[in-house]
Amino acid sequence: MAEEGVKLLGFWASPYALRVHWALKLKGVEYEYLEEDLMSGKKSSLLLQSNPIYKKIPVLVHNGNPVAESLVILEYIDETWKQNPLFPEDPYERAQLRFWAKFADEKCFPAVIKTFSSEGEELEKNVKEAREYLKILDGAVGDRKDNQIDFLDVALAVVGHWANITGEIIGMKLVDEEETPSLVTLFEDVLEAAPFLKECTPEKSRIPVELAGGAGDKVRPADGAGDMSRQPRVDAVSVEDVAASREQPEILLAVVELVQTHGAF
Ligand SMILES: N[C@@H](CCC(=O)N[C@@H](CS)C(=O)NCC(=O)O)C(=O)O
Incomplete structure (x- = not known):
């Protein structure tokens, strides 16, 4: 059972969102995870209302109060749930x-x-x-x-x-x-x-491959949104294949486009 009123707005491949997942898990706090489909460019109204300044994930919504910016969220989590402290005393x-x-x-x-x-x-x-x-x-x-x-x-x-x-x-x-x-x-x-x-934590091999697939096809629907275990969109392509993307410019370009559009992965 998720503790009442703990929601995390994230994107499966986001390193910033992963920090928050980890902190909540380390504290043993149950939460509801809400996946934002950043690839489609359509942000949920909850995200836009919760983080109107940056409009970015992650956002932690606790009892209706939104907290944005991953490092700020980590501190908030540590101060709210005292077990397994993330900071030393000094x-x-x-x-x-x-x-x-x-x-x-x-x-x-x-x-x-x-x-x-x-x-x-x-x-x-x-x-x-x-x-x-x-x-x-x-x-x-x-x-x-x-x-x-x-x-x-x-x-x-x-x-x-x-x-x-x-x-x-x-x-x-x-x-x-x-x-x-x-x-x-x-x-x-x-x-x-x-x-x-x-x-x-997403499989390492999923990250470049799926991002490249998604960036190259922005109209793809948000299949499996909210489910971090959904299947990769591109089968049988490994990190090594993506590493060879200097010879496969379309994959590299797709990742570059994504990074440039979102300022991150
Ligand atoms: N400084 C922010 C960075 C968050 C960030 O860059 N989030 C990206 C996803 S990894 C995002 O929401 N991008 C959407 C956009 O820029 O439109 C943090 O630490 O939370």
Whole structure:
């Protein structure tokens, strides 16, 4: 039974929405998930009313009160449901976690996304920049010794994961064991430590393939909306196939178009 009045508006492939799914699951809070069909460009009236400023998912609606922006939502969740705290007690340590999450969203994610829409020398420059930011971020992940999954793990795991996926699509690594050893495994480490999070986590192979399929065909109806386990739209195409998308420009272009339209995956 979902706790009364806890709703999450999301999009299955969104790294920002995944943060919120994970935080709610880690707290053991039951919630109703409402899928927005971002591929169709039609946003629900609940989304437009709940986040009129940015009109973006994720939005958490708690007892009718909307909270937007994934990092703000994580803090709201931690303050509302006290069990399994996501933040340490110490204010200075808390400030450090917030600092790195902000750095990830303001510097690292945009740098990763920028690599999609470039070619040749520009691409190499953008990859170098993304790797530099990610290396700095990796230091922040690696320095921590606490085993409990916290705010920073939830905030940063998706950054490493999407950097991994992006690297496979563009054919150049953004994270690797040598330069970013913590970030490259953080996502899998969290899932290993809390396997129940898998139930709300999309298969890695679904992400580039389905987004490419959806972006190339915007009129496709929202089949299975609200059901995060629906079948991939493109069968038998793996991440490796998508990585070869430099030879299949239509897939790469579709992903680029999607990233440019939505400013994210
Ligand atoms: N800073 C926001 C970013 C959210 C975001 O970019 N959401 C994307 C999906 S991943 C979105 O809703 N895009 C729809 C649009 O831009 O129209 C957060 O942390 O929640």
